[in-house]
Amino acid sequence: MVMSAEQTVERAQMPAQAKDTRPGIDWRGRALDRAPFLVACLMLALIVAIYGSLQSGVLSLDELNLDTAAAMTLMLAATGQTIVLLRGGIDLSIGGMISLGTVFAATRFTDDPSTTAFWALAILGLGFLIGALNGLLISLLKLQPFLVTLATWSILNGVAMIILPTDGGSVPGWWVGFASAQLLGLTSPVWMLLALLLFWWWFRATRAGITIQASGSNEKSAFLSGVSITRVNIVTYGLSGLFAAGAALFLITQTGAGSPTIGKDYILPSVAAAVIGGVSLFGGRGHLAGTLIGAFVLTLIGNLVFVLHVSSYWQPVASGVILLLSVLASSVAEKAARSRVQ
Amino acid sequence: MQSRSLCAGLVALAGFAVCVGATSGHAETKKTYAIYLSNNFVGNDWRQQMERVANVAVNKGPLKGRVDLKIENAENTVQAQINSLNNIIRQKPDAILIDASSAEALNPTIKKACDAGIIVVSFDQTVTAECAYKLHSDFDIMANNQAEWMASMLGGKGKVFMDRGLAGAPISEQFEKNFGAVLKKYPGIEIVGYFNGNYAAGPEQEGVASLLAAHPEVDGIFSQGYGTGAIKALQNADRPMVPVVAAAFNGTGVICAETKGAKCWLGANPPSLSAEAIKLAVDILDTGKKPPDTTVLFNSPGLTTDMVAAKYAPNSSAVKIELGKTVFPDLAPGLSLPVSPSWVEITPKEASGS
Numbered sequence: 138m139v140m141s142a143e144q145t146v147e148r149a150q151m152p153a154q155a156k157d158t159r160p161g162i163d164w165r166g167r168a169l170d171r172a173p174f175l176v177a178c179l180m181l182a183l184i185v186a187i188y189g190s191l192q193s194g195v196l197s198l199d200e201l202n203l204d205t206a207a208a209m210t211l212m213l214a215a216t217g218q219t220i221v222l223l224r225g226g227i228d229l230s231i232g233g234m235i236s237l238g239t240v241f242a243a244t245r246f247t248d249d250p251s252t253t254a255f256w257a258l259a260i261l262g263l264g265f266l267i268g269a270l271n272g273l274l275i276s277l278l279k280l281q282p283f284l285v286t287l288a289t290w291s292i293l294n295g296v297a298m299i300i301l302p303t304d305g306g307s308v309p310g311w312w313v314g315f316a317s318a319q320l321l322g323l324t325s326p327v328w329m330l331l332a333l334l335l336f337w338w339w340f341r342a343t344r345a346g347i348t349i350q351a352s353g354s355n356e357k358s359a360f361l362s363g364v365s366i367t368r369v370n371i372v373t374y375g376l377s378g379l380f381a382a383g384a385a386l387f388l389i390t391q392t393g394a395g396s397p398t399i400g401k402d403y404i405l406p407s408v409a410a411a412v413i414g415g416v417s418l419f420g421g422r423g424h425l426a427g428t429l430i431g432a433f434v435l436t437l438i439g440n441l442v443f444v445l446h447v448s449s450y451w452q453p454v455a456s457g458v459i460l461l462l463s464v465l466a467s468s469v470a471e472k473a474a475r476s477r478v479q
Numbered sequence: 480m481q482s483r484s485l486c487a488g489l490v491a492l493a494g495f496a497v498c499v500g501a502t503s504g505h506a507e508t509k510k511t512y513a514i515y516l517s518n519n520f521v522g523n524d525w526r527q528q529m530e531r532v533a534n535v536a537v538n539k540g541p542l543k544g545r546v547d548l549k550i551e552n553a554e555n556t557v558q559a560q561i562n563s564l565n566n567i568i569r570q571k572p573d574a575i576l577i578d579a580s581s582a583e584a585l586n587p588t589i590k591k592a593c594d595a596g597i598i599v600v601s602f603d604q605t606v607t608a609e610c611a612y613k614l615h616s617d618f619d620i621m622a623n624n625q626a627e628w629m630a631s632m633l634g635g636k637g638k639v640f641m642d643r644g645l646a647g648a649p650i651s652e653q654f655e656k657n658f659g660a661v662l663k664k665y666p667g668i669e670i671v672g673y674f675n676g677n678y679a680a681g682p683e684q685e686g687v688a689s690l691l692a693a694h695p696e697v698d699g700i701f702s703q704g705y706g707t708g709a710i711k712a713l714q715n716a717d718r719p720m721v722p723v724v725a726a727a728f729n730g731t732g733v734i735c736a737e738t739k740g741a742k743c744w745l746g747a748n749p750p751s752l753s754a755e756a757i758k759l760a761v762d763i764l765d766t767g768k769k770p771p772d773t774t775v776l777f778n779s780p781g782l783t784t785d786m787v788a789a790k791y792a793p794n795s796s797a798v799k800i801e802l803g804k805t806v807f808p809d810l811a812p813g814l815s816l817p818v819s820p821s822w823v824e825i826t827p828k829e830a831s832g833s
Binding site: 203207210211302303304305306307313388390391392393394395396399402403436439440443444446448449450452453 | 549551552553554556557558559561562563565566567569581582583584585586587588647649
């Protein structure tokens with residue numbers, strides 16, 4: 138049976154529409170459905186409240202600018218991870234891609250803007266290609282995403298080490314300056330944050346966005362409605378690689394240098410940010426806004442621990458507790474969703 | 480508004496009075512500086528001792544009451560240390576001391592600190608930012624003195640084993656190169672075998688043992704690590720003790736002191752670099768005078784069983800290995816020596832935290 142593109146989209150959209158238009162709507166189910174996201178918002182509000190009571194000027198543009206810059210690398214990495222999680226997979230290779238991206242940038246960027254622009258685009262393209270390769274391998278070899286991306290992480294890490302064995306290299310001053318460039322009082326990371334939300338608003342309604350989410354929610358039925366799983370995987374992991382490359386390009390505005398090992402610090406936090414934001418590890422459910430809030434939560438915990446004057450080892454403890462609470466909220470919502478389907 | 484500034488004035492006055500009261504014995508009242516120490520890793524003995532010594536050094540001796548020291552540990556990631564530094568910069572301290580997670584990646588953040596008028600002293604794992612001071616041990620001089628001592632002990636003639644450290648580590652190459660440069664001056668000394676000690680006692684013992692099988696008549700051993708593995712290997716092979724150069728750990732010093740016939744020179748990279756960094760920052764803040772070069776090399780005295788004359792580098796010194804005085808059998812073997820800078824008395828117990 139061959140289906141047209143429109144038909145595929147319609148079929149894939151059906152569950153979502155059905156949920157919204159069904160008479161006598163199950164408000165309780167819907168509230169539970171959004172519970173993980175609401176829990177994340179609550180946590181962020183709580184952290185900001187405590188932080189604000191201890192530190193002056195927390196509710197200011199300066200604070201927003203500073204914290205968004207601190208969180209942006211994680212946000213970009215977590216955006217890609219969110220897309221993969223929605224598909225029901227996981228991408229560990231972003232660690233290698235981020236390292237490789239910073240290494241390429243630090244060794245290839247020059248003061249000449251056109252050379253630098255070329256390499257920036259090349260790094261983004263490389264990110265998409267490597268990600269697409271991940272997706273292709275997962276489909277062709279029918280392997281676990283965890284294993285395939287673990288392997289590519291290792292390979293990318295090795296290549297990064299070969300190109301730049303220790304931290305070093307440099308990027309032009311104006312590239313570093315990008316992160317503090319201002320427009321209407323907001324620095325570029327804040328504009329990037331808004332751009333990410335806009336991207337998501339657009340992306341989730343596109344055919345790719347819908348099919349990724351649909352095949353993450355139920356791969357078999359997505360396949361039966363004519364979705365090419367291979368193509369979905371290529372796009373999903375390709376986008377993840379693209380965002381990881383973007384994370385690398387932003388990260389070097391913060392570090393000013395390349396590092397062959399720096400990427401590993403974003404792998405698990407990117408998953409944690411998504412989970413805290415209510416993205417389901419089982420695919421199909423979640424929203425980028427949640428992930429971005431999760432990234433803010435993880436970043437602000439560090440600030441909170443700092444102003445509380447407690448040992449900085451409380452930061453991983455607090456992150457862990459918050460992660461547990463979020464998983465709990467997700468699992469409650471998951472169960473509610475499942476019981477509604479049955 | 481007026482009442483608030485009046486309040487602030489009163490508080491400041493009260494603070495001043497307290498300061499004057501506390502230091503009434505001194506001719507002048509010296510300022511207390513807010514200093515942060517940003518450390519990225521506490522997973523080894525050295526870093527823990529480094530933090531303990533920093534805390535002790537600001538509570539006694541010349542720095543007592545001069546520094547309000549806060550230590551921030553960033554959990555071993557660059558991003559965490561950047562975020563932590565950003566938080567620190569917002570507190571507008573007088574100085575920030577950094578044991579860095581990356582020589583390069585903190586530079587833009589450090590530049591922000593400098594631009595805010597904060598003195599930045601990186602130490603141990605230093606950074607390359609132009610505006611930051613870089614305080615670390617002078618490993619060239621350390622290796623030079625170790626090799627000159629060995630040459631003097633051997634009378635310029637003999638067969639030695641050479642530790643290559645950890646394959647690919649820049650510090651290992653630096654030591655090997657410096658050892659080699661000195662030995663070139665003594666054609667009678669021949670390197671008969673190389674091993675990779677990996678800065679651990681096990682691999683060192685293994686490496687020396689297998690070299691001993693081929694070259695039992697060795698006259699001296701260069702270790703970049705503990706040196707205890709080399710001594711054990713000699714004992715296991717029933718060989719007489721030969722001069723050994725190694726790093727200044729308490730355990731090594733104790734074995735050198737207690738083993739009959741052992742001859743050692745231990746080069747020191749002391750964790751009290753943290754205290755030296757604090758002192759450097761306070762000196763700059765007090766006098767407003769900056770060192771001519773941002774790189775400040777620290778040359779700690781070596782520890783040795785045999786104080787022989789040799790062509791040591793200028794301004795070098797050594798102390799004798801003596802049980803209970805310079806090495807401490809009742810304290811942890813992982814304690815780095817010497818425990819105290821010369822300008823303040825930090826006890827071995829304070830340094831080891833026991």
